[in-house]
Amino acid sequence: MLEKILSVYGLNPEKITITPFGDGLINHTWKVSGNTGNYIFQKVNTSVFKHPQAIDENISGIKTYLSGKFPDYLFISPVKATTSDSLYQDNGEYYRLFPFVEGSHSLNYLENEDEAYEAAKQFGKFSKLLSGFDTKQLNITIPDFHNLSLRYEQFVSACSGASAERLKHASDYVNFVNQHKEIVDTYLSISQNPEIPLRVIHHDTKINNVLFDDHKKGMCVIDLDTVMPGYFISDVGDMMRTYLSEASEEERDLSKIKIRKEFYQAIFNGYMKEMDEVLTDAEKQYFTYSGKFIIYMQAIRFLTDYLENDKYYGARYEGHNLNRAINQITLLKEYLKLEDEL
Structure with a gap:
């Protein structure tokens, strides 16, 4: 099923691997790896976020503002699907794909x-x-x-x-x-x-x-x-x-x-x-x-x-x-x- 959805983003299901990613408690998250690069794929938790479109609109508006005012700032926004949408709906569920930032990592606890x-x-x-x-x-x-x-x-x-x-x-x-x-x-x-x-x-x-x-x-x-x-x-x-x-x-x-x-x-x-x-x-x-x-x-x-x-x-x-x-x-x-x- 996930492969089918990822194909909407132009990814070949036969040339990608999908693995669970991170320790987030709200959304379901996977890392997608393939010959076109690495991505973060998410299924939005609609029990917590009742209106995923509202989140998508916020991110889009902020991206437009930052791109115009501060183009050098690293802002991670969703990849657009072949439908030109950055939020994809399938059977009442909402999905999105982010570029994976190479050379980056997150921390689960502070050491210093x-x-x-x-x-x-x-x-x-x-x-x-x-x-x-x-x-x-x-x-x-x-x-x-x-x-x-x-x-x-x-x-x-x-x-x-x-x-x-x-x-x-x-x-x-x-x-x-x-x-x-x-x-x-x-x-x-x-x-x-x-x-x-x-x-x-x-x-x-x-x-x-x-x-x-x-x-x-x-x-x-x-x-x-x-x-x-x-x-x-x-x-x-x-x-x-x-x-x-x-x-x-x-x-x-x-x-x-x-x-x-x-x-x-x-x-x-x-x-x-x-x-x-x-x-x-x-x-x-x-x-x-x-x-x-x-x-x-x-x-x-x-x-x-x-x-x-x-x-x-x-x-x-x-x-x-x-x-x-x-x-x-x-x-x-x-x-x-x-x-x-x-």
Whole structure:
């Protein structure tokens, strides 16, 4: 079946090999190798992205802008099929083909602060180059993705509808979330501040969404499905959430969750290398807040899902999402201890 679809891109099914590629959790991804070159082939997860055409339109619009303004920037956009479409539909499923960037690789975890610096610099560069792009031209690919006010409302609703057993197990963490509602209030003030503009934001700044060259220098950002209008705190905060601790969100040994201050400095240096002259003075005041913002929101999302019987993230074992929430709350506590120093 995949060979049939790839033929629409002019690839000879008899002269290509298809192998699973990467560790992405959302879209199905393969590497396609053949005599015409190497490619990345994806099947879009329509359960998460309800309107794949909206993503395709965003990427196309950004490509046109960058090609005109910054033609030397490495921007990875889909290859057009023989139908002239960059998004191909077959039996209700959506597919796309990207060129494989030779000499590039991605990372699944950070080994040192230099890698954090390079990644932060690339995400900053992406937003800087698009600072003149009209965000109104972008589609919202996941509505309210980083709307903390809404996430908190969903959490409150989940508390009121949760079973007595789950509410009992989660009571200490529910109390912690409520005790730190000022994080929500600050987000609301940011969203109402005219000096804090909506920008072109990646919204998923995990380390594996940056391509590195063989010298460990950042080349560009990838996985543009969540590129939408947003606040800079989303990109900076997601880097802090996923870079600062060596432990992942799945870690159950809470003693391993520590803030690496040198990684915070690397994120700041890399991002501000590109964005220092772009961000307003009002935005810069919330750089450290961005870490609280995303960590708190992810804790809420895991806790909400636990209280709602794991209907969104699912659970590989009993209490999985509660453990994830505890993990993120622990990370937030460690962050808060260092907030003034940071």
